[in-house]
Amino acid sequence: MKSLPLSLRWLAIAATALALPAAKAVDVDPKISEYKTVSGVSGNLNSIGSDTLNNLMTLWAEGFKALYPNVNIQVEGKGSATAPPALIEGTSQLGPMSRAMKSEEIDAFEKKFGYKPTEIKVAIDALAIFAHKDNPVKGLTMKQLDGIFSSTRKSGSPDIVTWDQAGLAGWAGRAISIYGRNSASGTYGFFKDHALAKGDFKNTVKEQPGSSAVVQGVSADQYGIGYSGIGYATSGVKAVPLAGEDGKFVDPTYENCLSGDYPMARFLFVYINKKPGATVDKLTGEFLNFVLSKAGQGIVVKDGYFPVPVEAVEEGAAALK
Numbered sequence: 001m002k003s004l005p006l007s008l009r010w011l012a013i014a015a016t017a018l019a020l021p022a023a024k025a026v027d028v029d030p031k032i033s034e035y036k037t038v039s040g041v042s043g044n045l046n047s048i049g050s051d052t053l054n055n056l057m058t059l060w061a062e063g064f065k066a067l068y069p070n071v072n073i074q075v076e077g078k079g080s081a082t083a084p085p086a087l088i089e090g091t092s093q094l095g096p097m098s099r100a101m102k103s104e105e106i107d108a109f110e111k112k113f114g115y116k117p118t119e120i121k122v123a124i125d126a127l128a129i130f131a132h133k134d135n136p137v138k139g140l141t142m143k144q145l146d147g148i149f150s151s152t153r154k155s156g157s158p159d160i161v162t163w164d165q166a167g168l169a170g171w172a173g174r175a176i177s178i179y180g181r182n183s184a185s186g187t188y189g190f191f192k193d194h195a196l197a198k199g200d201f202k203n204t205v206k207e208q209p210g211s212s213a214v215v216q217g218v219s220a221d222q223y224g225i226g227y228s229g230i231g232y233a234t235s236g237v238k239a240v241p242l243a244g245e246d247g248k249f250v251d252p253t254y255e256n257c258l259s260g261d262y263p264m265a266r267f268l269f270v271y272i273n274k275k276p277g278a279t280v281d282k283l284t285g286e287f288l289n290f291v292l293s294k295a296g297q298g299i300v301v302k303d304g305y306f307p308v309p310v311e312a313v314e315e316g317a318a319a320l321k
Contacts (some may be wrong), residue, residue, distance in 0.1 A: 023235055026254045029311035030298040035067075035293030041069035043283045048201040049083030051078075051210045052187050052229040053096035056123065059299045064290050076134040077210075080186025087273050088112050093284045095271035096127065096142055098186035099231065109273075118274040119314045124293050124306040126230040127190060127264040128250030130218045130237040135225075137168060139241035139249030142263055145195045148176055148225065152199035163223065171223075179217045181224030183244065187211065191227050229268075231304035254306045267312075268305070280320050292316050 047057050054077030061073035062158055063219075074153065076082075076092075083095030084105040101117065109117050129145065140148075144166055147157030163171035180201065181188040192198060209213045210227040218224040219236025230252050233239060241249035242263055250261045257265035274280045280288075290296045297307035308316075 017280075026301050026306055028301060028307045029310045029313075032292070032294045032297055032307075032313050034115060035290050035295050037067050038282075038286060041068045041283060041286050043072075045071060045073045045094065045283055045287060046086075047073065047075045047094035048078075048086035048092035048094040049271075050080045050098045050186055050268070051181075052080075052098035052125065052185075052231075053077065053123075053270075054210075055231065056268075056300065056303050056305065057094070057096055059303055060287070060291050060296060063295060063299055064287055067290070068286075075285075079182070079184030080189070081184040083220040083271060084109060084117070087117060087271060090273075093272060093281070094287070095249070097269045097271060098123075098232050098266070099190045100267075100269065101271060113273065113275070117271045118319050119279075120270045120272065120288055120292075120319060121267045121290075121308055121312045122259055122270050122316075123267050123268040123297075124254070124308060125266050125299045126149070126239075126254075126257050126306070127187065127194075127227060127266055128230045128233065128239040128252050128261055129225065129227055129242060129264075130215055130223050130233070131240050132218055132222050133236055133238050134222060135238065136170070137163075137166065137240055139243055140166065141243045141247065142245075146197065146199065149178055149180070149201060149205065150189075150196040150199045151202045152196070154197035154199040169235055174223050177221050177224040178202065178205050179214045179221075179224055180207055181209045181211070181214065181227075182209065183246075187227065187229065194264060195227070229305065230242060233304060248282060258309075267308075274320070286319050288316065288320060 015136050057075045065071050080097040083097050086092040088109055143155045144159045146153050146155040147160035151207045163174045211232045214226040214228045217230045218226045239252050241251050243249045244263045250256045252262050256262035292313045300307045
């Protein structure tokens with residue numbers, strides 16, 4: 001198994017059970033149960049956090065409200081960094097994040113409540129490197145990404161500012177136009193940690209307020225490149241295959257995320273405030289039960305992300321008890 005972010009390594013076992021031919025569509029793990037409605041679910045539910053998860057949270061909210069008309073759900077997605085403060089301040093019950101909480105965020109929560117926030121894995125994302133659809137690039141190494149996006153280049157890469165320096169001989173002298181997210185974004189933090197080895201971004205990165213804005217920027221810029229969740233792919237861009245240390249280019253597919261071959265695979269999370277030993281409130285608990293059901297994971301697939309295996313569903317269900 002190739003190098004993989006620590007949070008995803010345990011999925012290698014699940015990968016053998018869910019092995020899918022590359023040409024086939026992604027299916028929800030057949031071991032995941034159908035959602036069953038219960039009585040007495042009503043009230044207001046607020047979600048504040050990840051922009052990457054914004055569409056998914058909205059789709060889940062719509063599906064849940066169709067089952068429970070007396071529920072009102074508000075979704076705000078301005079970046080993963082906004083989730084922990086909202087949970088601490090009590091302005092939201094759901095804190096979607098495209099990265100794991102940082103230790104200082106967990107510490108701030110624990111200082112307020114005396115216990116840690118509860119983490120639920122809700123989807124899998126291949127953080128994609130998008131180029132314009134007409135860009136002939138066949139693939140990039142992680143070291144090249146560092147050279148393109150980073151001013152510190154901790155991987156030892158030379159500075160890469162034109163496309164011929166990235167391997168496109170036919171595009172000599174054509175400057176690479178780089179797009180990214182702002183520092184409130186979990187995607188920004190994940191990319192900084194995994195692609196830049198925690199180095200610094202170049203000041204020439206065109207920071208965008210949301211994932212869709214990154215993709216839109218690249219789709220309108222022939223020489224553009226940017227990073228975003230795979231669920232934001234459009235016909236105007238192409239997802240560039242990536243290579244780790246072995247130099248083998250791999251596509252951002254479900255099976256490559258599960259196997260560890262794709263170097264930018266990650267979980268997407270929802271954090272909640274649940275006191276140990278106490279039952280989570282019914283509205284929050286049922287919403288997350290829906291998210292982790294066959295219907296909820298079907299929504300993940302429809303939105304362009306990848307579903308979690310049954311092992312993650314069982315882990316989430318146990319955390320809610």
